[in-house]
Amino acid sequence: MLLTHRLGVCSWSLQPTGPADLASKLSRLGVDCCQLHLDPLREGRWDLAETRDALRSAGVAIRSGMMSTHGEDYSTLDTIRATGGLRPTAHWATNLAIAKGDAEIARSLGLSLVSFHAGFLPHDRTDPERAVLLERLRQVVDVFADHGVVIAFETGQETAETLVHALAELDRPSAGVNFDPANMLLYGMGDPVDSLRRLASRVRQVHVKDATRTKVPGTWGEEVPVGTGEVEWPAFFGVIAEKRLTVDLMIEREAGERRIEDIATAKALVARHVQVGAK
Numbered sequence: 681m682l683l684t685h686r687l688g689v690c691s692w693s694l695q696p697t698g699p700a701d702l703a704s705k706l707s708r709l710g711v712d713c714c715q716l717h718l719d720p721l722r723e724g725r726w727d728l729a730e731t732r733d734a735l736r737s738a739g740v741a742i743r744s745g746m747m748s749t750h751g752e753d754y755s756t757l758d759t760i761r762a763t764g765g766l767r768p769t770a771h772w773a774t775n776l777a778i779a780k781g782d783a784e785i786a787r788s789l790g791l792s793l794v795s796f797h798a799g800f801l802p803h804d805r806t807d808p809e810r811a812v813l814l815e816r817l818r819q820v821v822d823v824f825a826d827h828g829v830v831i832a833f834e835t836g837q838e839t840a841e842t843l844v845h846a847l848a849e850l851d852r853p854s855a856g857v858n859f860d861p862a863n864m865l866l867y868g869m870g871d872p873v874d875s876l877r878r879l880a881s882r883v884r885q886v887h888v889k890d891a892t893r894t895k896v897p898g899t900w901g902e903e904v905p906v907g908t909g910e911v912e913w914p915a916f917f918g919v920i921a922e923k924r925l926t927v928d929l930m931i932e933r934e935a936g937e938r939r940i941e942d943i944a945t946a947k948a949l950v951a952r953h954v955q956v957g958a959k
Contacts, residue, residue: 683926687956688713688743689943690887690932699731703738709943713741715885715930718794719748722781728788743928744793744832744885747782750774752797757867757898764837765799766816767809779820787827793884794824795832795858803842805849814850821852832856832884836863840875847882856882860932861911862889866901873915880923887932888946903935906946917953929954 689706691714696702706714714735720726735742750771753759762768766775786794798817802810821831835843835857847855857879861872869875876883890909894901907913931946933939950956 684955684957686713686928687950688930690715690930692717693933699726699734703734706740707738712739713743715744715746716742718745718782718785721785742789745786745791747794747796761800765797767799779823783824783827783829786829793830795834798833800837801842801846817850821855830854832858834858835860836867836869839869840878844878856884858885859883860887860889861916862891862903865891865893865910872911873919876919883925883927885927886929888929888950889932905942907949
């Protein structure tokens, strides 16, 4: 029996000016669900009721949320390694407050899943920073759990092996991963297909995104339209079928000037490999 997946789009990929613009672009793409960036609502730039009503009127379900942490700098691999996720001690109090605010919004929207970048978990289990980060992650997971929301850590900033061991050490069974195959290539953290197989039991959602590996160690790879990069999509979707992962697939595009067109291309590629529909 074929598995059916919900296919949507990450709201930030469409660079919306507001809820109505987001709803219009999603309707134009012919998708019925999305992952919503929660911070514009928490910061008061978007009105929660207006956002919910605009998407509902367009027939779009909000399936999950995304949280950004304070002060992240993606200029280079070095800057994001220093500033990403919950790593910066100077921003910990602010990031905990962000988590509390986003958890309340997620509950108000009826969401059961929110994703974010944990922040380059050290692979060395004796590294003292690893214990600090894991304790911060426990607190954030618990904040969301108190609101009935599961947390999924974005893949890419660690190898699959490091993330498997960190999740076990975290000791929060509800916590999982948002698997992004392109991030594994962009950060140079392993093969996407093999990594998906290793992490399958903890995958809560998948980002559909493509990339090419860097040719210069210590620098970014390049995000490219889905189907033109180095993600082996037939094998990737083969693992999803093999492991019977019934998670949502969210198309993410964070580069380029033709986002609508690139997302439409990704949507067509997904439809060639999996059954898409309402669940």
